Amino acid sequence: MVVLLSLSIYPLIYSVTISLQAQTAEGSVWSISNFKRLFSDSFFLTAMAHTLVYAAAALTVEFLIGLGLALLLNSQIRAKGFFRASLLIPMMLPTVVVGVVWRLMLNPNFGAINGTLKHFGLNTENFTWTASPRLAMLSVIAVDVWQWTPFVFLVLLAGLQAIPQEPYEAALIDGSSRWQTFRYVTLPLLKPAILIALLLRTMDLLRVFDQIFILTEGGPGFATETISLYIYRTAFRFFDFGYAAAISFVLLALTNVISTIYIRLLEAKEAS
Amino acid sequence: MKRAGKYLLLLTVLVIAVAPVYWMLTISLKTEVDQFASPPSWFFFTPTLEHFYDAFVMRSFGQYLVTSALVAVVSTASALVIGTLAAYSLARFRLPHNLDNKLSLWILSTRMFPAIVTAVPLFLMMRDLRLLNTRAALVIVYTAFNLPFVVWMMRGFFAELPRDLEEAALVDGDSRIGALWRVVLPLVAPGLAATAVFCLIVSWNEFLFALVLTQTDAAMTLPVGIAGRVTQYEIKWGVMSAAGAVAIVPILVFALAVQKYLVRGLSLGAVKG
Numbered sequence: 003m004v005v006l007l008s009l010s011i012y013p014l015i016y017s018v019t020i021s022l023q024a025q026t027a028e029g030s031v032w033s034i035s036n037f038k039r040l041f042s043d044s045f046f047l048t049a050m051a052h053t054l055v056y057a058a059a060a061l062t063v064e065f066l067i068g069l070g071l072a073l074l075l076n077s078q079i080r081a082k083g084f085f086r087a088s089l090l091i092p093m094m095l096p097t098v099v100v101g102v103v104w105r106l107m108l109n110p111n112f113g114a115i116n117g118t119l120k121h122f123g124l125n126t127e128n129f130t131w132t133a134s135p136r137l138a139m140l141s142v143i144a145v146d147v148w149q150w151t152p153f154v155f156l157v158l159l160a161g162l163q164a165i166p167q168e169p170y171e172a173a174l175i176d177g178s179s180r181w182q183t184f185r186y187v188t189l190p191l192l193k194p195a196i197l198i199a200l201l202l203r204t205m206d207l208l209r210v211f212d213q214i215f216i217l218t219e220g221g222p223g224f225a226t227e228t229i230s231l232y233i234y235r236t237a238f239r240f241f242d243f244g245y246a247a248a249i250s251f252v253l254l255a256l257t258n259v260i261s262t263i264y265i266r267l268l269e270a271k272e273a274s
Numbered sequence: 275m276k277r278a279g280k281y282l283l284l285l286t287v288l289v290i291a292v293a294p295v296y297w298m299l300t301i302s303l304k305t306e307v308d309q310f311a312s313p314p315s316w317f318f319f320t321p322t323l324e325h326f327y328d329a330f331v332m333r334s335f336g337q338y339l340v341t342s343a344l345v346a347v348v349s350t351a352s353a354l355v356i357g358t359l360a361a362y363s364l365a366r367f368r369l370p371h372n373l374d375n376k377l378s379l380w381i382l383s384t385r386m387f388p389a390i391v392t393a394v395p396l397f398l399m400m401r402d403l404r405l406l407n408t409r410a411a412l413v414i415v416y417t418a419f420n421l422p423f424v425v426w427m428m429r430g431f432f433a434e435l436p437r438d439l440e441e442a443a444l445v446d447g448d449s450r451i452g453a454l455w456r457v458v459l460p461l462v463a464p465g466l467a468a469t470a471v472f473c474l475i476v477s478w479n480e481f482l483f484a485l486v487l488t489q490t491d492a493a494m495t496l497p498v499g500i501a502g503r504v505t506q507y508e509i510k511w512g513v514m515s516a517a518g519a520v521a522i523v524p525i526l527v528f529a530l531a532v533q534k535y536l537v538r539g540l541s542l543g544a545v546k547g
Binding site: 251 | 309518
């Protein structure tokens with residue numbers, strides 16, 4: 003417990019201190035200049051926007067595909083275990099390896115994607131993926147979807163399998179249509195699993211670092227720089243630890259607010 | 275017809291999920307001429323092991339591999355020892371004011387903490403302690419990082435056990451620790467093993483802390499070693515792929531081993547699959 007405390011609380015206190023200090027000629031003085039700077043820092047604001055776009059887009063797609071797959075595999079399917087196990091592969095890989103895999107796939111010159119498209123007669127000259135300012139964001143989101151949809155799928159599948167048969171039999175007797183059954187039986191009963199999946203994914207998406215670092219390093223230019231990458235750049239390229247700590251607090255506040263909302267929703271669900 | 279559509283859809287998803295990884299494996303086995311072939315050759319090429327030799331014998335990837343394994347095993351072991359004891363007390367002793375539930379929730383929340391937020395102060399702390407570029411720094415950080423998870427998972431497994439068993443042992447004159455060691459632990463062994471495997475996977479895959487805390491060959495883990503090469507200008511794709519291929523082998527073995535507990539572990543015990 004003491005170890006845990008010292009390693010989770012102490013860094014926090016430490017970063018409060020450094021974020022509230024400014025380096026001057028006479029040494030460090032207490033100041034809120036690091037926090038004031040946030041509001042006029044266009045890099046920070048763009049990184050924030052990137053993070054939100056990235057999280058929202060990836061979350062939506064991952065949820066829809068994950069739910070679809072879970073419903074599909076929850077029905078009568080042969081070789082269910084085989085499909086389930088194979089779909090897990092992307093999510094278990096080290097994110098660094100995912101980065102390598104997709105750099106190989108998306109490489110404009112010899113990557114498998116462009117090579118295959120060319121084979122079918124498409125002009126791939128403009129498909130430079132992670133090297134193009136316009137496609138880079140799309141590419142990194144696609145990679146996240148590739149890696150993490152299986153997670154959403156797995157949690158939702160577990161949720162689906164925990165639903166008892168009776169409500170479905172009742173719905174069948176009442177003559178409800180398939181859509182009605184899904185809307186009024188499946189979805190409400192699946193809600194806890196959905197909330198858990200979304201909560202964990204949202205937290206991971208907001209702090210995304212590894213894949214983007216490997217795939218684009220936040221580039222081209224700053225087209226895919228998210229908050230975590232910006233903090234990294236501020237701290238370990240410019241060695242401005244105080245400002246990096248200040249940005250960290252914004253990220254922390256954001257994840258806190260969002261996770262609190264989810265947890266409230268979950269508790270409300272459990273109470274009712 | 276509808277059935278066929280279903281399977282076709284599943285098969286497509288399967289190919290999308292697996293093909294990129296397969297592609298990397300082929301690159302690791304191809305000569306440089308074959309790597310740049312157009313159209314890309316998915317199946318037919320002459321395999322070679324030169325990239326594996328190049329990566330692990332000629333370059334330092336062998337050393338990174340040892341570091342990764344060492345750090346993962348040591349940090350997992352220490353997290354298990356401390357975490358299991360903490361979890362047992364959380365599951366068995368009631369604290370006043372519902373404090374044990376709050377404590378557990380707080381433990382969970384440390385898990386959702388954005389890593390980069392702690393990376394900056396941890397870097398400065400390790401610098402002051404002169405632990406930068408040491409394996410010890412990684413072991414300490416990973417232990418702390420895995421602890422909340424161990425506590426949370428093991429607490430769930432302990433809570434599912436009936437108390438009568440240990441109480442019988444206590445009546446027979448066993449100490450608390452004795453009862454835990456001889457009666458309780460053997461019963462939660464599968465859960466303990468699954469938790470251990472999850473810690474191993476997390477430590478093995480971890481990137482950000484390793485990147486921040488280690489920059490020298492002597493202390494670098496495999497992911498950092500790979501990343502360092504990927505972001506250079508001239509990339510040896512075969513070497514990268516060979517290193518990547520080796521990095522995923524233990525993960526695939528582990529993942530298969532804990533399939534049964536996968537959902538529970540990944541959703542932090544929230545969904546019992």
